[in-house]
Amino acid sequence: MVLQSPLQLTLPSSMVPTDGRFGSGPSKVRHEQLEALMSAGKHVLGTSHRQAPVKQLLGSVQDQLRTLFSLPTDWEVVFGNGGASMFWDAASFGLITARSEHVVFGEFSSKFADVTRSAPHLQDPVVIEAPPGTVAEPQLADVDAYCFTHNETSTGASMPLVRPSSPGDALVVVDATSAAGGIAWDTSQVDVYYFSPQKGFGSEGGTWIALCSPRAVERINSIAQSNRWCPTSLNLAVALENSRAQQTFNTPSLSTFVLLDNQLQWMLNNGGMDWCLQRTKESSEYLYNWATHSSFAAPFVHNPVFRSPVVGTIDVDGFDASVISAVLRSNGIVDTEPYRKLGRNQLRISMFPSVEPSDVQLLTHCIDYIVEHMS
Ligand SMILES: *Cc1c(COP(=O)(O)O)cnc(C)c1O
Numbered sequence: 001m002v003l004q005s006p007l008q009l010t011l012p013s014s015m016v017p018t019d020g021r022f023g024s025g026p027s028k029v030r031h032e033q034l035e036a037l038m039s040a041g042k043h044v045l046g047t048s049h050r051q052a053p054v055k056q057l058l059g060s061v062q063d064q065l066r067t068l069f070s071l072p073t074d075w076e077v078v079f080g081n082g083g084a085s086m087f088w089d090a091a092s093f094g095l096i097t098a099r100s101e102h103v104v105f106g107e108f109s110s111k112f113a114d115v116t117r118s119a120p121h122l123q124d125p126v127v128i129e130a131p132p133g134t135v136a137e138p139q140l141a142d143v144d145a146y147c148f149t150h151n152e153t154s155t156g157a158s159m160p161l162v163r164p165s166s167p168g169d170a171l172v173v174v175d176a177t178s179a180a181g182g183i184a185w186d187t188s189q190v191d192v193y194y195f196s197p198q199k200g201f202g203s204e205g206g207t208w209i210a211l212c213s214p215r216a217v218e219r220i221n222s223i224a225q226s227n228r229w230c231p232t233s234l235n236l237a238v239a240l241e242n243s244r245a246q247q248t249f250n251t252p253s254l255s256t257f258v259l260l261d262n263q264l265q266w267m268l269n270n271g272g273m274d275w276c277l278q279r280t281k282e283s284s285e286y287l288y289n290w291a292t293h294s295s296f297a298a299p300f301v302h303n304p305v306f307r308s309p310v311v312g313t314i315d316v317d318g319f320d321a322s323v324i325s326a327v328l329r330s331n332g333i334v335d336t337e338p339y340r341k342l343g344r345n346q347l348r349i350s351m352f353p354s355v356e357p358s359d360v361q362l363l364t365h366c367i368d369y370i371v372e373h374m375s
Contacts, residue, residue: 023335150179156313
């Protein structure tokens with residue numbers, strides 16, 4: 001049966017994933033997280049962020065992040081308002097002394113480079129660029145911060161985190177916004193691992209979280225003591241001081257922390273990072289195997305080593321990917337559209353720990369079914 005308009009296609013219900021949210025951020029929020037808002041949230045939402053219940057909640061998030069990532073005891077978990085984009089601004093004021101290097105291989109990594117390039121108090125950054133779908137290689141340079149992106153959410157490429165061998169006091173600052181919780185990393189290779197909670201942790205936007213090594217803390221404090229001007233809301237030393245007291249400089253979104261706390265509990269109760277990695281591995285192996293053997297689909301990232309286990313980008317040949325996404329959407333399966341500025345005939349599918357690997361499998365069946373009815 002060939003339909004007049006494939007947009008009217010109804011997918012067989014046995015084929016439809018149990019949850020249709022495949023967006024790369026905001027991403028799927030599990031039902032139990034919403035229940036936590038209704039139950040635990042009652043004692044927290046609508047109460048002062050300077051009193052014990054909210055401080056305990058922030059402390060619990062800090063403790064659970066320490067456990068999940070096996071952080072050395074001298075690392076600090078720092079919070080601030082504004083999300084990862086705001087952290088770039090904060091880092092330009094409070095983490096980079098004079099000059100940074102940026103490994104740019106997509107939209108998000110390039111945005112941080114733009115921030116430091118336009119900061120009047122910093123020298124022009126060193127920018128190592130590679131085309132979308134590949135990964136750029138860091139190069140040794142006379143810089144005091146190497147800025148990496150663990151997972152380029154715009155392209156579905158993931159870079160290995162390896163500390164450059166020199167200069168010795170340069171910090172390794174990693175945008176882990178979509179990677180955190182879904183891709184492995186080693187604390188010995190990193191000084192700052194920062195992210196927003198609306199991706200791998202299925203919480204809400206508007207908060208940044210930065211895991212900081214002692215060297216990073218030292219840098220933050222030494223810049224704060226210099227005479228560089230910094231807006232207080234972007235001051236990392238102020239954020240650090242507040243985080244040590246389980247607080248934020250100004251009022252945070254309490255529901256974000258309730259959702260995040262519940263997600264961390266879920267991850268840890270199921271086996272922690274190993275379990276999360278197993279899930280993202282299972283989902284992504286399924287997706288990339290399917291695409292590799294498909295007659296019309298192919299992984300956008302050619303080198304399997306750099307294919308993201310959490311954000312899969314699949315090029316489509318011979319069919320309009322936007323029609324596939326539209327049919328999926330009309331069946332309740334949403335946010336499979338590619339990153340808007342990449343401009344490819346592509347599907348982008350998130351496989352964060354919350355996403356059931358079996359749902360990724362069902363999704364590929366749905367795509368096959370739609371394409372069969374388009375031909
Ligand atoms: C989403 C994303 C950001 C931006 O996060 P916001 O919370 O919207 O500021 C930055 N970097 C990466 C890699 C992302 O995926």
